[in-house]
Amino acid sequence: MVWTNHKHVIEIYDTLIEQMDENIGETIDLIYPRGTNNVIAKNYHVSSEAYNTMVGRRNKLTGGK
Numbered sequence: 001m002v003w004t005n006h007k008h009v010i011e012i013y014d015t016l017i018e019q020m021d022e023n024i025g026e027t028i029d030l031i032y033p034r035g036t037n038n039v040i041a042k043n044y045h046v047s048s049e050a051y052n053t054m055v056g057r058r059n060k061l062t063g064g065k
């Protein structure tokens with residue numbers, strides 16, 4: 001099953017997508033893992049292209065297109 005093989009990667013994508021979702025066009029700090037203060041990307045400009053790429057990759061890993 002695809003989900004089992006890639007569950008940690010999918011969790012990372014889900015976390016990033018959640019943070020980017022309401023912030024397209026803005027600059028944010030990306031945090032991982034959830035609930036921590038661990039900044040993995042500081043002053044990241046969220047573009048619609050980056051957001052769509054993340055969603056597409058996550059969907060492909062979960063068995064979608």
